[in-house]
Amino acid sequence: MFAFALWDRRKKVLLITRDRLGIKPLYYYHRRGRFAFASEIKALLTLDEVERSVDLQSMYEYLGFEFVPDPKTMFRDICKLEPGHYLKVTDGSVETAPFWDLAVEPFKGSRSEAEEELVSLLEDSVRKRLMSDVPLGVFLSGGLDSSAIVALMARHMNQPLRTFTIAYKDPTYSELPHAEKVARIFGTKPNVLVIEGISPEEIENTIWHLDEPMTDLSTIPFYLICKKAREQVIVCLSGEGGDENLVGYDRFKASKIDRFYSILPGVLRTEVIRAIVDRLPDRPQKKGAVNLLKRFVEGSCLPAHGGHMRWQYFMTGDHDRSLFLPAARAMISGDPFAPIARVADGKAFRSTLDREVYVDLRFTMPGSVLMKVDKMSMAHSLEVRVPFLDHRFVEFCASLDPSWKLSGLTTKAIFRTAFKGILPEDILWREKQGYSFPSKNWLRDELHDYLTDRLNSSPLIREHFNLDYVNLLIRQHVSRSHNHNHVLWGLLNLAVWHHGISHASFGVSTQSIRSSM
Structure with missing residues (x-):
């Protein structure tokens, strides 16, 4: 992982670059003959000429995907350097170009050889990633990826491994029993953080460190567990990248099911079935058959070219039509899935699944997952290392037969069989649960007043959004007739972020390079 700059004093050329997969962020400003770069947006905001104007197109894409897709940010004048790219500044020009992309030859060995190579x-x-002269630990959720990391770390540690785990009182969200089992098997020193609720102060602190809103529902829990880990260690390993490389998310399964579901007549799917499913009340548990069914039907009604990201996109047709005020909506252009097309269109893939994996690695992961990991860990001066994102491992996984990764509806199929004998069977074959917290329930209860007050008092929300519709969403969510968790949480994060940025005074100094542009 890296993000660095090189200045050639003799040629007067600046080169900045970001690692292959976007583990570390890098931002830049280029306007009116002025160029500046930084690892945080806040540093660029110290420049007088950098305006804090919100980009409406970015805001629209954020509410759909829950992050702002590269290379844009929420600020009109600030860009992200894309993963695997470099940027060169010479007198009179700024140009960006890729230095790496995911393009590999298919694996030619047997399934058993692939399993051996994978491990x-x-x-x-x-x-x-164990090379360190400072205390080191690992995040252990009890899921397959983090458990595999613990198992492999234990082979090379000469002292008990420190593990850090999040737990919730709600058993449909908590993975603690599984994490405890893995900790016992590998003799770790477990540290458990039980989250019973989230305070407004914790929400605001977390969003401040993000630089721009990004509403991955595991962000606040990750912020809190990083804080706890930093009390004991300076470096932590984490399991990010396993679900992208080895096909672990429910959206991959939904996409496969939809190939058969989409055979049904469109009117039946979008009007009859959806009307029936919409009447089912939301359940308080994290997943469950009803919640999964509602999410599947909702995603299947979105434009087909959105691919598997239809089940990770939250600006449904109703929201798209009603959420924004007319003046704001008129300034938002284009297809909601255009950012995905920009990443993947024009590239050759062996299969639909290969394309979906590529989109996850090049689009979703750097903008959401890795941004969360970097910002939340750096908030506590904790270094997080991600073994699943070693580029050799990423390229190897991309070379595997797609059916070895998604076999029927079994996700991570080859990963599960490769770790037989290393991890217990119940860990190997359990369904993915995820790191997120019960925000949908808390927005109905202890965070309801905070949500309502923040959205109705926010200048940004009042300027661009239909408050009548926003308050309707709140009422429907509280009544459990609908689950509007993602859009409401996204709006809350947006309002809190904008308030923090609007009222902040940045005192960090930064340098910029003048050119003759």
């Missing part, structure tokens, strides 16, 4: 590559990646 070997991941273990080598873990071993390399």
